[in-house]
Amino acid sequence: MIKRNISLLLASATLVLGLGVLQTAAAQASPLYAQCQGCHQPTGAGIPGVFPPLAGHVPEILAAKGGREFLIQVLLHGLQGQITIKGAKYQGAMPAYAQLKDEDIAGLLNHISTQWGNKFPAGQQAFTAAEVKAQRAKTMTAAQVLEARNKLGLK
Secondary structure: OHHHHHHHHHHHHHHHHHHHHHHHHHHHHOHHHHHOHHHHOOOOOOEOOOEOOOOOOHHHHHHOOOHHHHHHHHHHHOEEOOEEEOOEEEOOEEOOOOOOOHHHHHHHHHHHHHOOOOOOOOOOOOOOHHHHHHHHOOOOOHHHHHHHHHHOOOO
């Protein structure tokens, strides 16, 4: 009986420790996303009417001509104005994160492009710091980023 209780205790401790390691690994996967999840949520589902979902929507953006550049522009310059995603309207404001390094923005974009069931469209590779640097050279306002989104033809 004592042996069995000790075995159960050790198994429980191993499970708890294992879960802690998994949670730590997930948090380390993109510590920058911690800044995003207040609005877009840990699940990438967003907040209806205010902050759009990333889950299920990022691949649609990536598939649109100019979508990769647009996603980089959103992080560098922000986005302001109403957008519509699958018939739902969102009126939140996305702040600019131009203070982040190019490699950090690329890493964050790679994270949101591969989480919650999201995948890069066929033929697309991970974002690079060089792509971010090229977009950083363009000076845009949040309103101009909204115009760029409207040109993507997303519904």
